[in-house]
């Protein structure tokens with residue numbers, strides 16, 4: 001057995017309290033052996049965490065990782081116009097190589113900001129899976145299925161690809177990669193395809209993930225056409241089951257919150273994307289009170305515009321208070337829980353907690369800086385004050401992916417260079 005000890009730090013425990021402790025890891029099976037005092041002597045290798053906070057790696061519950069290439073390409077528009085006028089025309093030019101370059105950039109940014117697991121919906125998923133496997137992260141991946149603006153054969157082909165991809169990538173990266181069937185949303189995939197393909201996803205045993213109730217414009221057509229709220233419609237299509245997870249859940253009413261809680265379907269809250277596209281404010285405090293599992297996601301970098309879960313955590317707390325018109329809503333502890341264990345449970349990865357037997361997915365944040373001084377409350381600092389650049393070490397599955405801010409898993413300069421070239425090339429092709 002090869003062991004690694006993270007020593008001298010303040011450790012965030014599963015009950016969202018902080019204590020002085022070391023963490024001992026079995027690197028062979030990627031598990032935490034012990035959280036306790038004086039564990040350095042037992043380890044083959046140590047990682048210094050003095051003046052640092054040791055937290056579960058952050059879990060980004062909803063992303064389109066290769067959209068890092070479109071960061072800053074089109075801003076300041078509402079969802080529908082942004083997708084149709086700016087994003088989809090460029091995405092039509094994507095190739096496996098551009099998606100690889102964008103994914104490398106995205107996972108680099110994740111490692112540097114302490115994210116160790118994520119869920120992702122995009123194109124060229126086997127390429128994404130290979131890249132994630134090489135980088136050492138954990139992920140649940142799926143092909144985004146869309147039927148609008150396609151003829152029947154093309155739509156069915158896209159859905160078949162969604163199923164095939166879910167089967168193909170599941171278990172890659174020594175089991176760190178899992179999959180889901182991912183219809184893009186309840187308005188961009190016609191009901192006939194949901195009826196045909198959701199049962200096949202169930203046969204494969206994978207969960208369903210989709211955008212739901214993101215904008216008011218998405219709710220109205222479903223109510224008009226089907227006479228029920230979107231999540232009741234989703235339930236009719238068999239897409240609201242235990243283990244399924246939806247992105248956004250902004251415009252959900254009490255009846256839909258009840259459906260989510262009852263079904264065990266989770267919500268990934270994407271506060272920055274919801275603010276930037278002016279989609280609305282999700283009733284996060286209400287969902288938590290109703291017993292819905294809520295995680296946090298960045299959404300793609302083109303609607304955020306970064307992949308930092310620390311920024312997202314602060315946004316979630318802030319907008320949660322505004323939405324509830326209550327400063328005590330979505331407090332620091334709730335946010336920290338959502339960005340770790342909440343997201344992990346939502347996307348169905350075993351991660352998000354530091355305790356014996358848990359996967360060794362860990363971020364270590366440097367506390368020695370003015371914006372984290374004085375150290376009155378480290379849970380508060382994590383929710384409200386910490387930044388991506390405070391992350392000094394990132395460990396996933398027991399492997400050190402970044403040590404003292406040096407990414408070991410990827411060549412940072414080369415990744416940035418390839419991403420810049422790919423983005424220039426991609427956008428030029430779309431404008432031709």
Ligand SMILES: N[C@@H](CCSC[C@H]1O[C@@H](n2cnc3c(=O)[nH]cnc32)[C@H](O)[C@@H]1O)C(=O)O
Pocket residue numbers: 064079083087088091121122123143144145146158184211214273299300303
């Ligand atoms: N196979 C599909 C691709 C879907 S991937 C997922 C899609 O979600 C898009 N996307 C990114 N952010 C959001 C969002 O906030 N809401 C809805 N869609 C988004 C993203 O640009 C991408 O086109 C097709 O043929 O078009």
Ligand SMILES: [Zn+2]
Pocket residue numbers: 062063064211247299300
């Ligand atoms: Zn999205």
